[in-house]
Amino acid sequence: MPEGLVYFGAALAGFATFGTLFHVLWATLLGITVGMLPGLTATLGVALMTTLTFSMAAGDAILILICMYVGAIYGGSRSAILLNIPGTPANAATTLDGFPLARSGRAGKAMGIATTGSVIGTMIGMFCLAIFAPLLAEFALKFGAFEFFWLAIFGVIISGQLTALDDPLKGWIAGFIGLLLSMVGQEGIHAYQRFTFGIFELSGGFALLPALVGTFGFAEIIGVMKDPAYEAIKSAKDSVIPKLSELFRYKRTIVRSGLIGTVMGLVPGVGEDMGAWVSYAAARRGSKEKQEFGKGSVEGLIAAETGNSAAVPGAIIPVLTLAVPGSAPAAVLLAALFIHGIRPGPLIMIEFPSFVFEVVAMVLMASLAILFFGLVLTRPMLLILQVARQRLMPIIFVLCTVGAFAIASRHFDIWVMIGFGVVGFVLREMKYPMAPLVLGIVLGPILDKSLRRGLVLSDGSLEPFLTRPISLVLWLAALITILYSSATVRRLTRSAAHRLAPRFFSS
Amino acid sequence: MTDSRMVRADFVSAIVFVALGVATLVESWRMPRLEEMNINPWSAPGIVPGVLGAIIAVLGALMLVRSCRQGGWRLAPGEALRGLGSAGSRRAALTLFLTIGYAGGLIGRMPFWLATFLFIFVFIQIFEWTDPALASRRLWRVTSAALVAAIAAFAIAYVFENVFLVNIP
Known part of the structure; x- marks a missing residue:
């Protein structure tokens, strides 16, 4: 840990230049703007920014992406509070109490609370990133082909379950479709071209960034144009600076939400949305003012915003240590790390020991920037929400087109973006979540190589897949997740608990 | 989407997923085993897509059964296309x-x-x-x-x- 503090200090000192601070400010401001605008998500923002920054130095590019990521998740709270439309999916829980607060003339207070919650949440997640990333990286050194195979399966199952709580079957289908899509193109062991059907451009598979820009950008554009036009609450006359006494009053909720958000970020492919929802549910359960939730509760708002922001550093932990994304924007960040020659994974603390702490310093800079913009630029930024969608969406589509094209300069990637956008829109209309699909695309190559290497090592035996300690834990966790989502099993568990409870408590 | 339209949409998408899973399984089976390269048969390129195709077919079949139980098979094309206007x-x-x-x-x-x-x-x-x-x-x-x-x-x-x-x- 002292070594970590030295790296962290050195990173902060390295960032104290005019150029770096300029990057932090513009990237965070752009992130907040992207997050604020319905139809523009953090994933799209980070993906477009990856294409823009790929000719920059690695440190500057990753700093810009992290500022964009942190800024966008925070920025989404603005439209959630003022429009009742979450700017990014991560801010859906924010609408429940943020919009009623704004409607009752307390828009400034709601935005101030959201800002403070986001900053504290990001800080809690940042501490966890600094403490747990090196530990997880050390633990991950024990992972071999068998463990990575189950990690990929568990990731898709848990992501499918948690992002489609009402209908996990759709989440799992989306996850396995993502895995299947990653099978297209040349495979990594014998260089055989799978499912290319003679199309030369498919030999490299579907590029991740055009696919993500389509799924999270183009699909959203179609969705925004389909929905009725939105109307914003245009004034925020009350103070945006929250009272310290109010924050202190909810200290337990803040710390709990920060920790829950970080854990939700850690779980593969789950991320900020669930960070907010689970924190909100836990805050409601533990609150003395339950009846206020949904009607403009400050506690509910602070729980949602602390939870989703804490999930950002949380989602970066598995990116750095396992090369497995904790959320959809983190999947883009993972791709960006590879583009810039950084190899995340279990060896990160050996190959790039200072990098984890540089990322911690980047998260700190981004959280200070959102505090600054959140408290200083609240009113001018309301103007952004006045832009009519028919004037904004064509410009966003142009950015999606250029973003899809820029990395490889292939016109084919524009069609990949459009294809993924149309399919993504149709699937989303039918309530299929997109996060497991993205996770599947990222984890596909890991699953492919791990299963075949594992089978070669065990000469076709499934025993090591099932009996090695970490594999055992992972497949049991996946099985329990599947079984628990079955209504029959849930009913049986509840009735057994109901029957057994009197025996334990009667004596 | 209303509940009844969602059930119908699930019915159609389930058929698509079963077909996709089966087609993937067949295509994976037809992939070369590369015996001429003397490779370990457990590293053949079709193994993982084959497994994924089978899983997608099973998940699609589960959704098909569920939507049929909810009446999704009584698909009226006019009703399904109603929202498109x-x-x-x-x-x-x-x-x-x-x-x-x-x-x-x-x-x-x-x-x-x-x-x-x-x-x-x-x-x-x-x-x-x-x-x-x-x-x-x-x-x-x-x-x-x-x-x-x-x-x-x-x-x-x-x-x-x-x-x-x-x-x-």
């Missing part, structure tokens, strides 16, 4: 038409800035002319749309090419 669906279809027209018809056939200017200007015009709520101040709307399209087209081309040094289509 709504104003929202028309706007979505128009967006799709204009965006694909830009990506497939304009880009590559003329300079990027011109294609982008035309796309943004036409997009704004079509949506603003067809919206009765925006019928007032037409001249101002057309002029400002042209201005927005011109600024966006030149700014995007300039920033991408000269500031971030990336290629534009």
Whole structure:
């Protein structure tokens, strides 16, 4: 840990230049703007920014992406509070109490609370990133082909379950479709071209960034144009600076939400949305003012915003240590790390020991920037929400087109973006979540190589897949997740608990 | 989507997923085992896609059974297509038409800035002319749309090419 503090200090000192601070400010401001605008998500923002920054130095590019990521998740709270439309999916829980607060003339207070919650949440997640990333990286050194195979399966199952709580079957289908899509193109062991059907451009598979820009950008554009036009609450006359006494009053909720958000970020492919929802549910359960939730509760708002922001550093932990994304924007960040020659994974603390702490310093800079913009630029930024969608969406589509094209300069990637956008829109209309699909695309190559290497090592035996300690834990966790989502099993568990409870408590 | 339309949509999508899973399984089975390269048979390229195809077919079948139990098999095509005539669906279809027209018809056939200017200007015009709520101040709307399209087209081309040094289509 002292070594970590030295790296962290050195990173902060390295960032104290005019150029770096300029990057932090513009990237965070752009992130907040992207997050604020319905139809523009953090994933799209980070993906477009990856294409823009790929000719920059690695440190500057990753700093810009992290500022964009942190800024966008925070920025989404603005439209959630003022429009009742979450700017990014991560801010859906924010609408429940943020919009009623704004409607009752307390828009400034709601935005101030959201800002403070986001900053504290990001800080809690940042501490966890600094403490747990090196530990997880050390633990991950024990992972071999068998463990990575189950990690990929568990990731898709848990992501499918948690992002489609009402209908996990759709989440799992989306996850396995993502895995299947990653099978297209040349495979990594014998260089055989799978499912290319003679199309030369498919030999490299579907590029991740055009696919993500389509799924999270183009699909959203179609969705925004389909929905009725939105109307914003245009004034925020009350103070945006929250009272310290109010924050202190909810200290337990803040710390709990920060920790829950970080854990939700850690779980593969789950991320900020669930960070907010689970924190909100836990805050409601533990609150003395339950009846206020949904009607403009400050506690509910602070729980949602602390939870989703804490999930950002949380989602970066598995990116750095396992090369497995904790959320959809983190999947883009993972791709960006590879583009810039950084190899995340279990060896990160050996190959790039200072990098984890540089990322911690980047998260700190981004959280200070959102505090600054959140408290200083609240009113001018309301103007952004006045832009009519028919004037904004064509410009966003142009950015999606250029973003899809820029990395490889292939016109084919524009069609990949459009294809993924149309399919993504149709699937989303039918309530299929997109996060497991993205996770599947990222984890596909890991699953492919791990299963075949594992089978070669065990000469076709499934025993090591099932009996090695970490594999055992992972497949049991996946099985329990599947079984628990079955209504029959849930009913049986509840009735057994109901029957057994009197025996334990009667004596 | 209403519940009944969702059940019908689930029924159709389940059939698509079963078909996709089975087709993947068949295609994976037909993939070469590369025996001539003397490789370990457990590393054959078709193994993982085959497993994934089987899992997708099973999950699709589970959804098919569920939607059939809920009455999704009583699919009336007219009912399933009912929502497609709504104003929202028309706007979505128009967006799709204009965006694909830009990506497939304009880009590559003329300079990027011109294609982008035309796309943004036409997009704004079509949506603003067809919206009765925006019928007032037409001249101002057309002029400002042209201005927005011109600024966006030149700014995007300039920033991408000269500031971030990336290629534009």
